[in-house]
Amino acid sequence: MATLLTLPTGKRELNKAANRLAILDAARAVFGDLGYDAATVRDIIRRTGLASGTFYNYYRSKEEVFEALADDAAARFRPILRTQYEAAPDFVAYINGAVRAYFAFAAEEYERWEAKRPLNEPQPLMRRDTPETNAVFDEVRNSIHGVIHRGDAPPVDADYLAAACIALVRDIAEQMVRRRPIDVDGAAEFAVQMILGGVSALPIVKP
Amino acid sequence: MATLLTLPTGKRELNKAANRLAILDAARAVFGDLGYDAATVRDIIRRTGLASGTFYNYYRSKEEVFEALADDAAARFRPILRTQYEAAPDFVAYINGAVRAYFAFAAEEYERWEAKRPLNEPQPLMRRDTPETNAVFDEVRNSIHGVIHRGDAPPVDADYLAAACIALVRDIAEQMVRRRPIDVDGAAEFAVQMILGGVSALPIVKP
């Protein structure tokens, strides 16, 4: 049939890859539009033009696409974050790098999503609880824990700090994409200052 | 037959009030467990022990209970916030009062909610985006705009600030209720410091 080590370059494999991609793209759009709960598998496959049964050749359920999407985003964002994490000489530099990286990522995701919006519609907001965002924030959370653990951050309550940073960044990003023009630097600046200013005022925890 | 001055306290009225409460309580619990989207009217009514049709004697849909819940929470928190807003001599005092008030309110709500939960369930987290939280945060948003407008806060980007404060407070509260014992003061302290420290570092906006 095929040698054991065929790369995915045969007609069939190309098609398989393309279908998988199509499903992911559709799922991304649908989750962005409707949110995880309201989205149905039918919504997703309708957008691909594939047959409903085909969905199940690739993913076992709605949940599984969700996870694939999350994995994908995490995989894309992790190296960026890692670079910041490793390159940053201190906490200030780390926050600067990480926060700006996130805002850039968020703006990009948003524009990708907005581009697919049919015009002259009541312009629904992109949902925040997108698999992508969630996955990215998991990365961020780990990263912040790492930074504190490494000693680059003041020894404050790590869970609270991570929660605070993520919350702050996420919701300012949400405001950001509502403004025209989208001002990534301005929003990042605001978030960075608040975090850094805030952290410097935080009570030290003796672990 | 009946006393001349019958208050609306017949068995009927009592029962109606009790049922309405039962439905609200059940809805609170179900939204908390499953989130708004995943929750079904069936879930709610099943939890009350009432007949399915009875639900519709009180609310026309899931959405309507949701709103009732939001109204209820907002109605309870609004005066608290109002008091802080009016009594606070300056921005620092306002943030202190409002944030602490919110954490206290959140802890109370959580305990009320937790009390209703049947035991031995797969440990669901309290959902963000609960009607209560949303309604209350609308109040907060308005307050912050008011404070800045009034001149009690430094002239920074009000939308971003409101978004940041709310996000921060909400997500730290979420962490708070997951810890035992629940430490309202500690969490409030953390949040207040971060906000005040952050604000003092923020760039001033010329309006």
Place this chain on the structure above:
Amino acid sequence: MATLLTLPTGKRELNKAANRLAILDAARAVFGDLGYDAATVRDIIRRTGLASGTFYNYYRSKEEVFEALADDAAARFRPILRTQYEAAPDFVAYINGAVRAYFAFAAEEYERWEAKRPLNEPQPLMRRDTPETNAVFDEVRNSIHGVIHRGDAPPVDADYLAAACIALVRDIAEQMVRRRPIDVDGAAEFAVQMILGGVSALPIVKP
């Protein structure tokens, strides 16, 4: 409490009679609007302003009001028909009298119903399968059988003749009430001529 032979003139009895009437009136209107199947008990009692439970103090079910309505109409129409039946010297006179009586009855019913129609609505037609109409036609059917049996009508197939007369009269009446002004005499004339002309052409049956 009450003597055994109180006439229905006490306050209570008056009220009972009034309620019964109110329900009948409402049912007539509702059946006329929606037809028997689509009409609900709720529709009927809503129109009376009474409580839902009260309905069941008077009628055991939707079907029972339907029958009461039919009985009522039959009771009102039967004497008219009987007069024609008894007074008519021959078949021609009988048909003339009976048909005209029906058209007058139909026009009256229609106007009664139309008067209750809220204006500026898509003016739904009055349903034909109203209890009243059905009951009246049962009377007519019997009457026609009687006339033939009595020998005043030519000995034709009685079931077919009754069906034909009723069908003809009912559907021409339906057309009649769609025209403005409503021309009872014209419609009756048409129906009478068709029936009499038709009957004279009919094959004689040896019973």
Place this chain on the structure above:
Amino acid sequence: MATLLTLPTGKRELNKAANRLAILDAARAVFGDLGYDAATVRDIIRRTGLASGTFYNYYRSKEEVFEALADDAAARFRPILRTQYEAAPDFVAYINGAVRAYFAFAAEEYERWEAKRPLNEPQPLMRRDTPETNAVFDEVRNSIHGVIHRGDAPPVDADYLAAACIALVRDIAEQMVRRRPIDVDGAAEFAVQMILGGVSALPIVKP
């Protein structure tokens, strides 16, 4: 695997056609038994043995099957009527042809319908206002208007005449199918004579 010229006759297509037919047949029977209003989608689907969801793969609602049924009957009867309409040299011939054609059609339909009925049921009558009957009678109405307009019929009130003919034919047909044996010719004869005799007695309208 597959011949090059596969007609749409795969098992799938065959099955789809069969299911569609099964639903139509079931709907015909159910509407006949219960009437349009009382019939439910459940009743229809239960009779087919298919799963409830399957119904909705074929029709969106009870109304839609109803229309499909009407379309079907009309499509079958229309050419018959058209032939009579075009071939008839005069009004008498037209009525003769059309009425007989209808009685034959009705008897056939009735037998088709009766064949599907499960035995030992509480002897339901064939309902008037079945989709078939309505659709067919629309055809008839148009024909009669046409005939009068064409000058083949005496200039009488066309709407009344159409209504009268249809009513008469329909209700005599209804009687016809209740007798054993079903006597198509006898019933048709009766109807034709009544119509023709009736028309000749009708007042002429000056248009």
Place this chain on the structure above:
DNA sequence: GATGAATGAGATTTCATTCAT
């Protein structure tokens, strides 16, 4: 692997009827 019809559990909602007050 791709297809799309079939499936049936389950969600929403209505409504006749009962029954405590």
Place this chain on the structure above:
DNA sequence: TATGAATGAAATCTCATTCAT
């Protein structure tokens, strides 16, 4: 008797998933 809330059976419809082709 009048009331109107409670009841629960039943109807409509959706959707994830399966499976024959």
